[in-house]
Amino acid sequence: MKKQLNIICILIFVCLGLSLIPNVYMIGDSFVQGFKHGYSQSKEASLHLEKPQILMPLELSLWPESVAIAPDTILNQKSGERFPVQHIHNIVWVDQAKSDTTTTRGLLSIIRLIAILYAIIQFYKLINAINHQVIFEWVNVKKLNKIGVALLLSYVMTMLFVGLNYLFAKSLIEIPGYHFNYWCELNTVNLILGLIALLVGRVFAMGITLREEQDLTV
Amino acid sequence: MAIVVNLDVMMAKRKISLGELAERIDITPANLSILKTGKAKAIRFSTLEAICKELNCQPADILEYKEEE
Numbered sequence: 001m002k003k004q005l006n007i008i009c010i011l012i013f014v015c016l017g018l019s020l021i022p023n024v025y026m027i028g029d030s031f032v033q034g035f036k037h038g039y040s041q042s043k044e045a046s047l048h049l050e051k052p053q054i055l056m057p058l059e060l061s062l063w064p065e066s067v068a069i070a071p072d073t074i075l076n077q078k079s080g081e082r083f084p085v086q087h088i089h090n091i092v093w094v095d096q097a098k099s100d101t102t103t104t105r106g107l108l109s110i111i112r113l114i115a116i117l118y119a120i121i122q123f124y125k126l127i128n129a130i131n132h133q134v135i136f137e138w139v140n141v142k143k144l145n146k147i148g149v150a151l152l153l154s155y156v157m158t159m160l161f162v163g164l165n166y167l168f169a170k171s172l173i174e175i176p177g178y179h180f181n182y183w184c185e186l187n188t189v190n191l192i193l194g195l196i197a198l199l200v201g202r203v204f205a206m207g208i209t210l211r212e213e214q215d216l217t218v
Numbered sequence: 219m220a221i222v223v224n225l226d227v228m229m230a231k232r233k234i235s236l237g238e239l240a241e242r243i244d245i246t247p248a249n250l251s252i253l254k255t256g257k258a259k260a261i262r263f264s265t266l267e268a269i270c271k272e273l274n275c276q277p278a279d280i281l282e283y284k285e286e287e
Contacts, residue, residue, distance in 0.1 A: 216259040
């Protein structure tokens with residue numbers, strides 16, 4: 001049973017790692033590209049004694065006003081023909097000076113990342129404790145509660161980030177044939193996992209209470 | 219707790235020690251101590267029966283209900 005527990009935990013970590021790889025690559029690549037771009041712009045601007053224009057990526061979640069009509073086309077290089085296309089998720093580069101929420105969104109991202117890392121560490125500690133036969137104990141209930149709260153916090157930070165993104169995009173951009181879609185961006189996985197962790201913590205607490213009552217039955 | 223255990227009073231009346239009583243009713247002294255000090259959450263009827271038989275008393279002599287203030 002311990003072996004099965006460890007196999008499942010390894011699978012969880014592997015899936016988590018695999019899901020993070022694209023994000024980590026994207027963050028790393030964006031950082032490097034952004035740094036190069038910012039450096040070259042800054043250098044060029046200093047030659048002309050101008051303030052550099054710093055561009056930042058802005059995610060747009062779009063939905064076509066009519067699904068039946070595709071206002072844009074995309075070229076298929078293989079056949080040379082153009083296909084009608086509808087954009088759902090785009091990244092546009094906008095002048096950072098136009099945004100007054102850049103710092104706030106950055107902070108929200110950092111808090112979200114810290115919350116997720118904290119949840120992962122607590123999960124690892126929980127599995128470690130179970131492997132050492134410390135199962136139905138109050139320390140594990142606390143760990144489960146911490147995991148639940150951390151995941152719920154990461155969800156709230158995500159919601160706020162997406163909300164600020166949406167408001168900023170709406171104030172700056174208008175694309176004919178599309179409207180902005182806020183609801184598609186809300187990924188409830190962290191919310192559900194957080195609630196499940198809290199639920200399992202409650203179940204553990206009930207089990208421990210019953211065991212204590214049984215232990216104190218003469 | 220609202221239920222008060224007066225086992226120590228009955229044990230003193232019958233002049234029997236904790237260890238001796240525990241041996242006679244076939245439970246561990248640790249468990250009997252839990253009952254005597256009022257930390258027990260529940261008591262089995264079989265245990266209560268054994269105690270009353272050994273101390274020659276009624277359950278009411280051992281267990282008393284006091285309303286919590």
